[in-house]
Amino acid sequence: MKLVRYTIVSVMTVWFFATSCLAGDVFTLTKEEKELSKKKPVYPQTRFLAVTDTHFYSTSLGTEGKAFQDYLDNDRKLLVESEKIVETVFDELSRITADFVIVSGDLTKDGEKINHEKMSIYLRKLALSGKKVFVVPGNHDVYNWESVRFDGEATEAVANVTAMEFEKIYREFGYETALERDLGSLSYITEPVPGLWLLALDSCRWKENKPGEHPITAGAFSDDTLQWIKKSLVRSRKEDKAVIVFMHHGIVEHYPHNDKFYSDYIVSNHDEIAKMVSTFGVSLVFSGHFHSQDITLQKFKDPDRTLFDIETGSLVTAPCPYRIVNIMADQKIEIESRFLSSIPSRTSGFKEYSSDYVYKGTIKLADSALKKYWVSKEDRQLLTSQISKAYVTHLKGDEIMPDQAIIKDGLGLWGKFVMFMQEDLIYGWYTDLPPADNNLVVDLSTGEYFPK
Numbered sequence: 382m383k384l385v386r387y388t389i390v391s392v393m394t395v396w397f398f399a400t401s402c403l404a405g406d407v408f409t410l411t412k413e414e415k416e417l418s419k420k421k422p423v424y425p426q427t428r429f430l431a432v433t434d435t436h437f438y439s440t441s442l443g444t445e446g447k448a449f450q451d452y453l454d455n456d457r458k459l460l461v462e463s464e465k466i467v468e469t470v471f472d473e474l475s476r477i478t479a480d481f482v483i484v485s486g487d488l489t490k491d492g493e494k495i496n497h498e499k500m501s502i503y504l505r506k507l508a509l510s511g512k513k514v515f516v517v518p519g520n521h522d523v524y525n526w527e528s529v530r531f532d533g534e535a536t537e538a539v540a541n542v543t544a545m546e547f548e549k550i551y552r553e554f555g556y557e558t559a560l561e562r563d564l565g566s567l568s569y570i571t572e573p574v575p576g577l578w579l580l581a582l583d584s585c586r587w588k589e590n591k592p593g594e595h596p597i598t599a600g601a602f603s604d605d606t607l608q609w610i611k612k613s614l615v616r617s618r619k620e621d622k623a624v625i626v627f628m629h630h631g632i633v634e635h636y637p638h639n640d641k642f643y644s645d646y647i648v649s650n651h652d653e654i655a656k657m658v659s660t661f662g663v664s665l666v667f668s669g670h671f672h673s674q675d676i677t678l679q680k681f682k683d684p685d686r687t688l689f690d691i692e693t694g695s696l697v698t699a700p701c702p703y704r705i706v707n708i709m710a711d712q713k714i715e716i717e718s719r720f721l722s723s724i725p726s727r728t729s730g731f732k733e734y735s736s737d738y739v740y741k742g743t744i745k746l747a748d749s750a751l752k753k754y755w756v757s758k759e760d761r762q763l764l765t766s767q768i769s770k771a772y773v774t775h776l777k778g779d780e781i782m783p784d785q786a787i788i789k790d791g792l793g794l795w796g797k798f799v800m801f802m803q804e805d806l807i808y809g810w811y812t813d814l815p816p817a818d819n820n821l822v823v824d825l826s827t828g829e830y831f832p833k
């Protein structure tokens with residue numbers, strides 16, 4: 382009996398150390414991997430489109446009644462208009478010449494099967510314009526137990542999707558033609574144009590979602606997926622393919638103190654992961670999740686590389702953007718941003734309406750957040766508009782720090798203290814880390830960038 386127990390303990394100890402070494406080892410390069418990483422890849426000429434966080438919502442799930450209003454009171458997205466927004470923007474995208482389109486997750490409001498199915502119809506229509514379309518999931522999309530329909534004062538659960546169902550619904554948008562799949566996540570590799578790999582990474586923690594709980598917002602890769610990412614990057618260098626990563630969560634901080642404020646919006650262990658992908662020659666990561674138009678960069682030495690995290694704002698949140706990306710033979714890349722200006726139900730004044738919607742929605746969210754910190758009604762009235770202005774400025778990108786980012790005049794002692802604790806976030810949102818966010822040119826061979 383003692384021997385059996387000893388054997389079990391020994392096997393478990395060996396297994397534990399073996400798996401922990403495996404996790405730790407992923408960021409350590411062998412001599413051969415170091416050698417492979419020295420050669421910088423050449424990106425082939427291509428033009429593509431980036432769109433994200435469509436948060437598709439079918440109005441058949443309800444748009445009236447107290448329950449829906451309660452939901453909207455804690456939200457800032459143009460959910461009621463989302464189908465018309467998707468339809469209008471996808472129609473615009475169809476008319477733009479490009480090789481492919483990437484969608485960086487949060488395809489649906491809350492992972493409802495009906496929303497995924499309808500979204501896939503619009504993607505299929507877009508693909509008919511001759512572009513390949515690729516998707517990855519966002520934190521709202523898989524095993525989301527908040528998939529509901531609204532009926533008066535009540536909500537009623539509707540079918541969500543499992544990971545297998547997600548892959549099935551979006552089979553034509555990456556999974557069917559994948560060169561390789563990570564079996565432990567919804568990540569895959571595809572080659573949309575010869576010589577270019579898209580490393581489509583599922584950074585979401587849907588495996589941990591539980592009924593009755595809010596789906597996990599934060600992003601992380603399991604040890605196995607990290608091993609798969611590294612194996613894929615090594616293979617890309619061996620086969621001389623240039624790689625673009627696209628994923629839902631950010632990989633580089635998007636404003637000072639991003640790691641302290643809203644760290645759920647950048648993937649866990651992002652410094653090490655950014656370094657790893659950059660080492661193997663990845664210069665571009667396209668992300669979403671925070672809903673802002675924001676490009677940041679991280680520089681690395683040995684090898685001398687620059688990694689750009691190009692976050693695109695949500696299609697259903699002002700300024701309702703998408704990006705056109707043009708990679709040229711001389712390794713310069715042009716990034717242009719366009720913004721939705723009207724939908725059929727609002728042929729004029731859409732920009733003002735959508736800006737006002739997110740501004741007022743954020744005021745409501747800030748108000749309930751401050752309430753949790755026992756901030757008085759008078760102080761909340763002075764603070765919420767300031768918080769909302771900073772957030773909305775960050776969403777649009779190319780932020781300019783105002784002369785007075787925070788006005789504390791008239792605040793009570795507690796209000797001043799709470800604001801003191803939050804002011805790094807307000808300053809952070811107003812701080813535009815380089816490079817420019819909306820329109821710019823990057824020289825991929827040197828990492829230099831210029832306004833467009």
Ligand SMILES: [Fe+2]
Nearest residue numbers: 434487670695
């Ligand atoms: Fe989102």
Ligand SMILES: [Fe+2]
Nearest residue numbers: 487519520670
């Ligand atoms: Fe998200």
